[in-house]
Amino acid sequence: MTKRGGAEAGSQERRRGAPRRARRGALRGGAAAIGLGVAIWGGAVLASQLPPWVSAGDTPLPAWVRSARVLKRDQPLFDAPGEGARRRGSVDRNVQLPVFAARRAGGCLGRWLEVGAAAWVCDDAVELSAAGPISPLVRTWREMPDGLPYRYYFVGPDGTFGYRRAEAADIDAPDAQLEPGFAVAIVEERIEGGARYGRTNSGFWLPMRDLGPVRAIAFHGVEVAPGAAQIATAWVVSERAPLYTRTGAGFTRTEESKVRFEVVPYLEEAQGASGKLARIAEGDVAAWISTRDLRRPSVAPPPEVDVEAGERWIDVERSTQTLVAYEGPRPVFATLVSTGKGAPGSQRATPAGTFRIWAKLLTSDMDNLEDEAAERYYRMEDVPYVQYFSKGVGLHGAFWHRSFGQVRSHGCVNLAPLDAQRLFWWTSPRLPAGWTAVLPTAHEPGTVVRVR
Structure with missing residues (x-):
C-alpha cells in the first residue's frame, strides 16, 4: 500500500509534515x-x-x-x-x-x-x-463516539470530478477526477446553483450526489481483567456460528447460533468428531462452538522491554488475527485486526519482528496509484490514527471494510476505528495537543510493536 504523507512516511514526513488537518489542541x-x-x-x-x-x-x-x-x-x-x-x-x-x-x-x-x-x-x-497559548490539557482531536475524526464518503460507481472553487463546480473544467471507490473526508458543505457540494480535506469541492457515506462500525476490543493469566475472551468471526451441546455420544448441533463480532467467554476446549470446540457458557446445558468460528489471542512473553517499570508494548499475532496491548507482563487490552494478505516475505505481508513506533500521524492518505501492475486502483484520504513501526507499515484505523479477524490489508495492521483511536492515545511518543504528527526522541522512544 502506498501512503501519501504515510506509507512513504519515512521520507515525506521528514520533508513536509505528513498528516492533513487536526482540531483544537x-x-x-x-x-x-x-x-x-x-x-x-x-x-x-x-x-x-x-x-x-x-x-x-x-x-x-x-x-x-x-x-x-x-x-x-x-x-x-x-x-x-x-x-x-x-x-x-x-x-x-x-x-x-x-x-x-x-x-x-x-x-x-x-x-x-x-x-x-x-x-x-x-x-x-x-x-x-499576545494571546495565551492553548491549554496543554486538550487533545488535538477530541474523542469521537465512532472513532472517525471526519465524515467519510466513498465515490460512487460513475466516479466524480473535483473543483478548487465551489462556484466553479459543474461549470468550469474540473481540477481533479476521482475514480469509483475512492474515499474522501468531507469537512464542509455548501449549496451552489441548487446543488450540494462538499469540500474534501485536500481542498476539492465534489458533488455530494456522487458520494455515498461511510457507515460507522461499532466493533471494538475489550479491556483485560487485572491478573489474568490467559485471555479468556474470544470473538465470533463467522457471519453465523452454530452452537452445540455435549452428549454422551459427542456434540449435537442446536438451533441457536452466535453472530459475527459477538464477544464470548472461552472456558475450555474439547475435541469433536469434526474438529476442536470451545465451551462458551455455563449451566445444565453448556453451549459449545467450533474454534474455527472464533478468534482468541494467546498471552505472550514480553520482548525486550522494561517489565519492572511496566513499559507499554503491543503484540500482533498473525495466526489469530488479534492484537494485545501490554503494560509490562500484564495484558490490558485485546482486539481483532486485519494484517497483510500476502505470503510471508512478500510486499503485502505484515513483516514479523520486533519494532518501535517511529512516527505517529493523525491522518495519512493511502493509495496505489503509482502501481502500474495493480488490478484495481484505490485511494483513501485521511486514514485516521496512523502509527508506523516498520518503514511504511503501521497500525491504523480502517473504515472501508469489516473483515477484522481475517487477513485483508496490503501489509499494515488494520484496526477498527474505535480501537485505532484508543491505541493512538495510549502509545508513545505522546502527541502534544495542537500537533498533527510526532516522531520519538531519546527521552520518549516509540512503543514496542512485536509481530509474530
Whole structure:
C-alpha cells in the first residue's frame, strides 16, 4: 500500500509534515511558564539569571509575546534550531503555541522559536501573539463516539470530478477526477446553483450526489481483567456460528447460533468428531462452538522491554488475527485486526519482528496509484490514527471494510476505528495537543510493536 504523507512516511514526513488537518489542541508548557520566560526576556538580565532552557546567545522577544500562531496547516517542527535538524513532528494551522526560547541559527532568516519539548519552528512560519497559548490539557482531536475524526464518503460507481472553487463546480473544467471507490473526508458543505457540494480535506469541492457515506462500525476490543493469566475472551468471526451441546455420544448441533463480532467467554476446549470446540457458557446445558468460528489471542512473553517499570508494548499475532496491548507482563487490552494478505516475505505481508513506533500521524492518505501492475486502483484520504513501526507499515484505523479477524490489508495492521483511536492515545511518543504528527526522541522512544 502506498501512503501519501504515510506509507512513504519515512521520507515525506521528514520533508513536509505528513498528516492533513487536526482540531483544537494544546502543547506541553503553560501560561505560567510562558509568563516567566517573557518576563525575564523583557528586561536586561545577566546570563546567570536566565532560566535553564534559555542560553546566553538567545534573542530576546518583546515583553508582550505570549504565544506564536501557526500560519499554515501541518507546519513542520524540528528538534533543534538550525539547518540539518531532525524532523520532530508537525502542527496544525492557527494553533497558538507556547514560546520558551528564541535563537539565531542557520536555516531561518529570522529567529528559531522553541515551542515545545525539543520542538523548534522558524518565526517566518508563525505570527507572534499576545494571546495565551492553548491549554496543554486538550487533545488535538477530541474523542469521537465512532472513532472517525471526519465524515467519510466513498465515490460512487460513475466516479466524480473535483473543483478548487465551489462556484466553479459543474461549470468550469474540473481540477481533479476521482475514480469509483475512492474515499474522501468531507469537512464542509455548501449549496451552489441548487446543488450540494462538499469540500474534501485536500481542498476539492465534489458533488455530494456522487458520494455515498461511510457507515460507522461499532466493533471494538475489550479491556483485560487485572491478573489474568490467559485471555479468556474470544470473538465470533463467522457471519453465523452454530452452537452445540455435549452428549454422551459427542456434540449435537442446536438451533441457536452466535453472530459475527459477538464477544464470548472461552472456558475450555474439547475435541469433536469434526474438529476442536470451545465451551462458551455455563449451566445444565453448556453451549459449545467450533474454534474455527472464533478468534482468541494467546498471552505472550514480553520482548525486550522494561517489565519492572511496566513499559507499554503491543503484540500482533498473525495466526489469530488479534492484537494485545501490554503494560509490562500484564495484558490490558485485546482486539481483532486485519494484517497483510500476502505470503510471508512478500510486499503485502505484515513483516514479523520486533519494532518501535517511529512516527505517529493523525491522518495519512493511502493509495496505489503509482502501481502500474495493480488490478484495481484505490485511494483513501485521511486514514485516521496512523502509527508506523516498520518503514511504511503501521497500525491504523480502517473504515472501508469489516473483515477484522481475517487477513485483508496490503501489509499494515488494520484496526477498527474505535480501537485505532484508543491505541493512538495510549502509545508513545505522546502527541502534544495542537500537533498533527510526532516522531520519538531519546527521552520518549516509540512503543514496542512485536509481530509474530
